Amino acid sequence: MASSESPRTFTETARRAQLIAAAITxxxxxxxxxxSLSEIARRAGVAKSAIVYYFSSKEALLLSVVEEVFTRLGDAVAQAVDADADPSAQLLAYARGYLGYVDAHRAEVTAGIEIVVSHRTEDGTPLYLTVSEEDSQLLRGILTAGMDAGAFRRMPLTVAVSLVEALLDVCTTELQRDLDADIEPFAEETVTTLLSAFVVATR
Amino acid sequence: MASSESPRTFTETARRAQLIAAAITxxxxxxxxxxSLSEIARRAGVAKSAIVYYFSSKEALLLSVVEEVFTRLGDAVAQAVDADADPSAQLLAYARGYLGYVDAHRAEVTAGIEIVVSHRTEDGTPLYLTVSEEDSQLLRGILTAGMDAGAFRRMPLTVAVSLVEALLDVCTTELQRDLDADIEPFAEETVTTLLSAFVVATR
Amino acid sequence: MASSESPRTFTETARRAQLIAAAITxxxxxxxxxxSLSEIARRAGVAKSAIVYYFSSKEALLLSVVEEVFTRLGDAVAQAVDADADPSAQLLAYARGYLGYVDAHRAEVTAGIEIVVSHRTEDGTPLYLTVSEEDSQLLRGILTAGMDAGAFRRMPLTVAVSLVEALLDVCTTELQRDLDADIEPFAEETVTTLLSAFVVATR
Amino acid sequence: MASSESPRTFTETARRAQLIAAAITxxxxxxxxxxSLSEIARRAGVAKSAIVYYFSSKEALLLSVVEEVFTRLGDAVAQAVDADADPSAQLLAYARGYLGYVDAHRAEVTAGIEIVVSHRTEDGTPLYLTVSEEDSQLLRGILTAGMDAGAFRRMPLTVAVSLVEALLDVCTTELQRDLDADIEPFAEETVTTLLSAFVVATR
DNA sequence: CATGAATGAGCATTCATTCAT
DNA sequence: AATGAATGAATGCTCATTCAT
Incomplete structure (x- = not known):
């Protein structure tokens, strides 16, 4: 069995990565x-049961994809933001970091979003509701700091988070239409809109 | 047969409406x-085969839901915009009309969005790609006019459309979380953001 | 769907009987x-899904077999006992009624026993534990009355019930070996043993 | 390879005992x-393939459990009977020896019975049919001797064997309900019944 | 000696669809 | 106009077994 607490073997790590990649594709x-499991298995060139062997269910595989993708995305964004201290600069870095990562990892992000939007847990709740609660901590911190400092227009935090996420998702939506799309114009205007929406004009 | 080209009978129209309502629920x-068909049929109080009788397939039913919902939404928005001639006023009316309709028809819109996001046609393309191409004509007109008149910040039209739609979807996403949510704060900030994103300061 | 509360249609009753018969075979x-479902379906000459259509799961079918078999067996025994008032006569009637029914309905009873012995509910408890609690009421009544009247050797009720059931199962075990076995000698000695075990010599 | 004809090594004997114990648990x-193999392997703390390595198949392991359990039970009974020469005393010793062993080795016997009752060989025949044919030799000897000597009520040998085994199984059935049950009352009445069923009153 | 890896056959179940009535 | 009956393809999953190491 592969899903125990024991440290991953080399083969296991490789296979899991391969299967996650196949799931994304x-x-x-x-x-x-x-x-379906068989479609994923076919693309991975393994038997259906191999997926269950390494992840213990289809759901676990898909959740691993999501975790993998958004952990990396989150890390990239965190690193991008890290250099700045000023909320406005941080928000800009956040957006640029986010969009840069999305641009550079189109397939992963697109698949991750698709899963998060479409997947339902056993009780019927969509995944994006479960997931994003803790993942938006960095963003919430930036927005709170900015509003407290008077640098950002004041609005309820949940509203602010939703607005930012909605704007940042413009690019991923475009990628879902066409993985090879040129998202540069979208990214550019998204950033502009984001700043115009939050950053209050200083004299 | 029910799906022929002949004009709808009274019964047929009523049954279709009933089944669409059941699908939304x-x-x-x-x-x-x-x-599933049986879940929908159970809620409608009819046999599964009745759905196929009136809609020829499950997909046709769901597509009808989408068409119904977005046609009405489009009509409501068109009517709201109709009174104004100035692009800025039109954009404002568009947003207010859209958000007002969403607020007043939560169940329909939420279900429509869910279908549009989740459903795939036989070749795998998501529905929201197929659907929105022609439906954004009004919005595109407003944005084009506004940009041509110098009232709106200039940007590629597809980008502008995506931005507007992403912002307007903030409220529906919130409703998908909770159908009884208070979306007023979201709507308010969405409109503000929208205007700040497009309308250039005069003089 | 077939498992609702509504009265059974003619077809439904017939199909259910046919499928129960196929399950027994x-x-x-x-x-x-x-x-397996496919083995049962093959013998019934229907598709696997037809079984799920009439019973909602494999387990429900098997439980229906058990219910059917033991309800009829119980009725037959009850009717046999009904004529007598004296505990000793009742015990004799019980045994004769039981063994007579078993002899006349070998396949049903054999299959019923097999299911009751082998099947486990979701939490792992065997079926014969769940089932027999209430079904032994008649037997318990006879034994209690007999012991209270001094006609039967006194022993704990649960022990008495187990002894009787174990003895009566000698014949069904024999039938499990060979459905066409001559169980007459077994039945005869079972009854003799039963009486010698319980009925105390009068005078 | 482990299942060859060559004499068992020390390790092999120990491993087999360990795996049999795990199977019983x-x-x-x-x-x-x-x-399943993996459940057994997990409890044994070894890999699934280790079981196949020592027993060549799951079935072989289960058969070994059965053989082990019933060989020991048979030995214990044989030893208990050995002291007596008189059929009545032997039957009593047989029953007491059997029930004593069952009481003292609840887990083993319970598991053995469960396997014997539930398992089917490839052609579908239940195991208890295959197994008990030769194992009842001692009992058959006692019963034959007793009947020939006029000490036991005369009945067909197979019937007599079935009756004895059915009565002795009352206790194991009780243990299957609850491994910690107090089977003393059951054992007592079983013996009484057994004697009353077979031993003819001598004047 | 023992394992981890991988498989393939089989399982119960779901479901959109077809069709006679 | 509407249905109940029946299906067959597909799904996620289990599991004993094989095998290279």
């Missing part, structure tokens, strides 16, 4: 709800 | 991917 | 734990 | 039909 090619 | 209650 | 031929 | 904890 599959989701991008045929969409979340047609991405 | 079902999608809201258990989500798109659990909304 | 299958269990007798290849044993409980090889009696 | 597993069957008692989760029942025969959930006792």
């Amino acid at each position: 599959t989701v991008n090619e045929i969409g979340y709800h047609r991405a | 079902t999608v809201n209650e258990i989500g798109y991917h659990r909304a | 299958t269990v007798n031929e290849i044993g409980y734990h090889r009696a | 597993t069957v008692n904890e989760i029942g025969y039909h959930r006792a």
Whole structure:
């Protein structure tokens, strides 16, 4: 069995990565709800049961994809923000870091978003509701600091978070339309809009 | 047969409306991917085969839901915009009309969005790609006019459309979390952001 | 759907009976734990899904077999006992009624026993533990009355019930070996043993 | 290879005993039909393939459990009977020896019975049919001798054997309900019944 | 001696669809 | 106009077994 607490073997790590990659490809090619175990297995060149061997269920695999993708995205963004102290600069860094990562890792992010949007846990709640609660901590910190400092227009925190996330998702939506799209113009205007929406004009 | 080219009978129209309503309820209650024909039929109080009788397939029913919902939403928005001639006023009316309709028809819109986001056509393309191409004509007109008149910040039209739609979707996303949510604060800030993003300061 | 509260249609009743019969045949031929839905369906000449259509799961079908078999067996025994008032006569009638029914309905009873012995509910408890609690009421009544009247040797009720059931199962075990066995000698000695075990010599 | 004809090594003997013990524990904890190789291996603290290495198949392991358990039970009974020459005394010793061993080795016997009752060989025949044919030799000898000597009530030998085994199984059935049950009352009445069933009153 | 890796056959179940009535 | 009956393809998953190391 592969999902125990014991440290991962070399083969296990490699196989898991391979299967996660196959899952990403599959989701991008045929969409979340047609991405069956056999479709994923076919693309990975392994038997269906190999997936269950390494992840213990289809859901676990998909959740691993999500975790993998958004952990990396979160790390990239955190690192981008790290250099700045000023909320406005941080927000800008956040957006640039986010969009830069998305641009550089189109397939992963696109699949991750698709899964997060489409997947339902056993009780029927969508995944994006479960996931994002803790993941938006950095963003919430920046927004709170900015509003407290008077640098950002004041609004309820949840509203602010939703606005930022909605704007940043413009690019990923575009990528979902076409993985090879030129998102540069979208990214540019997104950033501009973001700043115009939050940063109050200083004299 | 019910799906012929002949004009709809009274019964047929009523039944279709009833089934569309049942589909909306079902999608809201258990989500798109659990909304099977039998679940919908159970809620409508008819046999599964009745759905196929009136809509020829499950997909056709869901597509009808989408068409119904977004046609009405489009009409409401068109009517709201109609009174104004000035692009800035039109954009404001567009947003207010859109958000007002969403607020007043939460269940329909939420279900429509859920379907549009989750459903894939046979070749795997998501529905929201197929649908929105022609439906954004009004918005594109307003934005083009505004940019041509120098009232709006200039940017590529597709980008502008995506930005507006992303911002307007903040409220529907919130409703997907909780159908009874108070979206007033979201709506307010969405409109403010929208205007700040597009309308250039005069003089 | 077929498992609702509504009264059974003619077809439904017939199909259910047919499927129960097929389940009995299958269990007798290849044993409980090889009696898969497809084996049962093959013997019934229907698709696997037809079983799920009429019973909502494999377990429900098997439980229906058990219920059917033991309800009828119980009725037959109750009717046999009904004529007598004296505990000793009742015990004799009980045994004769039981063994007579078993002899006349070999396949049903054999399959019922096999299922009851082998099946486990979701939490792992065997079925014969769940089932027999209430079903032994008649027997318990007879034994209690007999012991209270001094006609039967006195012993704990649960022990008495177990002894009687163990003895009566000698014949069904023999039938499990060979459905066409001559169980007459077994039945005869079972009854003799039963009486010698319980009925105290009068005078 | 481990299953060859060559004499068992020390390690091999120990491993086999360990795996048999794990199989017994597993069957008692989760029942025969959930006792998969991986469950057994987990409880034994070894890999699944280790079981196959020592027993060549799952079935072989289970058969070994049965053989082990019933050989020991048989030996214990044989030893108990050995002291007596008189059929009545021998039957009593047989029963007492049997029930004493069962009481003292609850887990083993319970698991053995569970396997014997539930398992089917490839052609579908239950195991208890295959097993008991030769194992009842001692009992058959006692019963034959007793009947020939006029000490026992005369009846067909197979019937007599079935009756004795059914009565002795009352206690194991009780243990299957609850491994910690107090079977003393059951044992007592079983013996009484056994004697009353077979031993003819001598004047 | 023992394992981790990988498989393939089989499982119960779901579900959109077809069709006779 | 509407249904109940029945299906077959597909799904996620279990598990004994094989095998290279």
